Each structure stands twice: as C-alpha cells, then as structure tokens.
Amino acid sequence: MPAKKNAAQPAPSAAATTQSSTTAAGSVPASAPAAAPSAKNSPANWDKVLQNIYQYYMKETPQRTKLIDVFLVFIAVVGALQFLYCILAGNYPFNAFLSGFGATVGQFVLTISLRIQTTAANKSEFPEISPERAFADYVVCSLILHFFCVNFIN
C-alpha cells in the first residue's frame, strides 16, 4: 500500500528508504532522458543509476538510519568472518560457534527491527511506538541476547 501511494507522488520531502528505492528508480529516466535511448545497457548508464541511488540515499536518509545501516554492515561482516572460520577450521567447540554466530544473527535481527520501527515512513504501522520506546525495547532485547550468548559459550 505505501509503495503505491509513493509512486503517485514522486517527490516527498520526508522520504525514507522504502520510498527512496522506488522514487530513485522512477527518477532515472526523468533525470537522463537523452542518454537512455542512445545507450540502453551501457556501463555508463548503470554507473549513473548506482550513483543516483547513492546520492539519493546520502541526501534523504536520516542520520540515525545511516548509523543503523553502518552497524548492520559491521554485524554482517563479523558474522561472515565467524562462519568462514567455522568452515575453514572446523566447528569444535560447537557451542562457541553457535553462540558467537548466533549473537551476530540475533543482533542483526534486532537491529533490523529497530530500523523498521524508527523509520518515519512506517509511522502509520506502529502508531503507538515512539522511537524512544523502540530503542528501549531494542536495548533490553539485546542485553537478554548477550546474556544468553555469553552463558552458552561457557
């Protein structure tokens, strides 16, 4: 539902990420109408698309959402490294692998939840959850997660 609404009004001032992708895709032919027919699949065109997306993201994303995204990338990298180590070096002791990898997965899921709940565009989905309340939930759940992981790694 929100996506359709956004497509109807292409330039909302308080844009969030869900909007940004749809609007960015929509804005590509508008910003470069001459280049599109001449070189349809040229690398320059894709370059343009990516650059556009990046610029839009940098311009329209609030600072806290960007912070969440950075943290998500960090967690994903840490998790990937642990998984790689498990593949290369074996899974002994297995509980250590489970808790180490599980900590990153859980943290990733919780952070995604925080991102969904604090995005301004999703305000209508969670009318009674303020960003402060979402952050408090996030902190409590994360602490529980860390407690379990540290306990399980023994």
Place this chain on the structure above:
Amino acid sequence: MWSILSVAAALFAAAVSAVSTSGNRLLVVLDDVAEKEAYGQFLGDLTARGFQVSYETPRSEGLTLFHLGERTYDHLLFLPSKVKGLGPNLTPNRLVDFVNANGNILVALSSTVPASTSLVSLLSELDISLPVERTGTVVDHFNYDTISAAESHDVLVLDAPSSIRPGLKPYFELPGGVLAFPHAVGHVLGSGPLLTPIVRAPATAYSYNPKEQAEVLDADELFAAGQQLALVSVMQARNSARVTVLGSAEMLQDKWLDAEVAKLGGKSTKTENKEFARRVAGWTFQEIGVLRVNSVEHHLQGSEELNPGIYRVKNDVSYTISLSEYVWDKWVPFVLPEDDLLQLEFSMLSPFHRLNLELKGTTDDAAIYGVSFTLPDQHGIFNFMVNYKRSFLTNVEEKNTVSVRHFAHDEWPRSFVISGAWPWISGIGATVTGFLGFCAIWMYSKPVGKKN
C-alpha cells in the same frame, strides 16, 4: 577387618582338613567291601591325603547321598560293580542332583564287568556314550603289553598324555612316562564344551564286545575306533563340580600301579599309573585346578577411594583382581597357562572393552592381575566382568556393577581454555562492543522528529 576374619577362618578350615577345597568325605561304591584290598595303595593314598573314606555296596540299606537336603558325601568313587542297576539310592537322577549340589564323581569302568545302567544313564546325560550292551573292550594290535597280554592284546600301553590343546594347565602331563590300561572300556564324547578328553585311544585301537563279536567284527557294528575312542575324560559342570570317567578301573589296582610293561618290540618299563591315578583323583576331588578370587578392586586413577559405585564417562580407571590356585594342600599364586589370557570385559549388555589383564605382582598365595583403561564415552550401568572358564580350572565369573554418569554441567572445559573457540569469543566481544558503541552514538544523535 572382615577380610582378616575370613582369611583366619579359611586358614582354620585348611588346617582342619588340609585336603580338597570342597570337603573330604569320600564314598567308594563297590560290589563287595572286601574288594577294596585290591585298590589298597590307591585308597591308602587318598586316606593319607586326608579323605575320610567310606565304603558301601549298592545293595546297602543305609546308603544315601542326601540327608535333609544336604549332601552326606562330598565325593563319589564308583568302582566296577556287577549289580545291573545301582538301586534306589544311586539312580541317575540322584547322581545328577549330587553333581548339581557341587559333588564330584569319579567313575571307573572295566570291560570285565558290564557298567551299571545307572552309570550309563548318568554318563549319557553328560553326553558321554558307552558301548551298547554296556560291555566292550578296547584292543590295539600295535600298542599292547607284551608281558601280560601277548595273546589277547587288551592291555594297552600308551605314552602318557600330552597337551590336548594349547592353553591348558599341564595337570595330566607326564613327560616320557607310559601308562597301562588293562581291560579298558572306551567311550565317545559328545560335542559339549564342558567335556575334555585326557587320554584318547591310539589310531590303531578299536572297541569290540568279546561276548558277541569274538569271531568277527562287522564294520557296521563297530562302536568306535581310533582317536574318537576316549579312555579317560573329564567333565566340569557349570558349577565347577567334576565328573571323571576312567576307562580302566584296573589301572588303579595295586598290581598295575607300577607294573612292568613292555611295548611291542620295546624294553620293559615301569608304568606311571600311580602318579596318573593320583592326579586324576586329585583333580576330580578338587585338590588341583581350583581357582579362588581373593579380591576385586577398581578405583579412579589418582583417587584413594576403593570400588566406588559411580564413575564418569572417560574416567581413567584401574582394575585389579587377585587370584589363587589350590595345589594339593595349599594356595599358590595362579599363573596363567601358556597361550592363555585372562581378560576383563567392561560391558553393558555387550562389552565396550575387552582387555587383557596383566600380572601386576604376586604375594605368597595370590597373583594380582590388573589393567588400567579409559571408560567409554557412554553413560549407563556397566559391569566389570572377568569371565574365565577353562577346562581343568574351576570357573571364575566375577561381576562388579558400577554406574557411569555423563559429564556434569561444570565439568566441561571452559571455552576460553580451548584455543579453537577464541575467534567466536572475540566475535561475541565485537558484537557487544559494537552494540555499546552503536547505542552511545544513537543517543548522541539528533532524533528525526526534531528535524522537521
């Protein structure tokens, strides 16, 4: 304290009887008490070794093997008797009951007297078959005594028995000696594991019935010939009671104990019958080949506690068993026969370990065998089991039950002890640190709502 008492009691008992481990009341069953004179040396030897010998004929009224459910004799010796059946007191059932009650029986047969039906039935119960018609004599036209049986060939002169198979104690081996078997009755053994032949007839011997087959022996009517014919056999029941069949009773008589015999074309030599008879009777009446388990000990390595009821999986455990062997009148350390092994099983239904026990040391009267091993990675109720059942030796079956528990929660190694876990520990550390940093920056940043 208890062990000291029991040792003292055992010593006292040994001093009183100083004979067999299973009692000293011996009953000799023979046709006529006067006949015992012929066996004077053999029976005198038994008396000298401490047996209380009673003599009875099968016809005797007062003869009874059990009184109020208890054995009245510890051992039976059957000498040849002309009585067809042995009467109501010596039925095959009674004799089997006697064996089941740990009584020992030595049956001596002779081809001059038909075997009693009672004994034939008892032996067939044990899978030992005698010739049909209860008579049959073993002859050998190549291994007979040229002095006493130059014509009839029914006195066999055989080399003293050597080992039947490897791994047996040499109780009956008399290197270099010869044995005389006058008027022997051969028997054939079934395939039971409890039966062991001691002397087999030579390949050229055969059994025939002198009354019916004196003229011609039809091959179809041959009872047995050659090595399948046993002259002396022993049976040890599961309760370690012993039954011995001696094919020739006359070899126990004084005139044959150290008679001069000569093989065909050989010089005359003295027989070893006396020593052989002593050993056969001694073995049957449990004077040799008796094993005793003095103690079984198992403990956790590095722990003082003896025989604990519970271990943990993968514990290092030591097990020792102390064994003695009775040799005529004293207990000596039990030494394993060559080519034989004493094994310990650590079993739950089936053995998880079957280990060879090694000699760890000996005392004056006991040998201590032991082994150390790591318990399997399996929890449950386990047995330390020593199951040593061999021919000529009383059965040893020692079972000690212990519980084996799994690791307790705090007995696992901590993750930081295992170097392999360090990347994952640092992974959790990175996640938590990242979370803290994220929270700090989040709270420092300007909320979205204020922007508008």
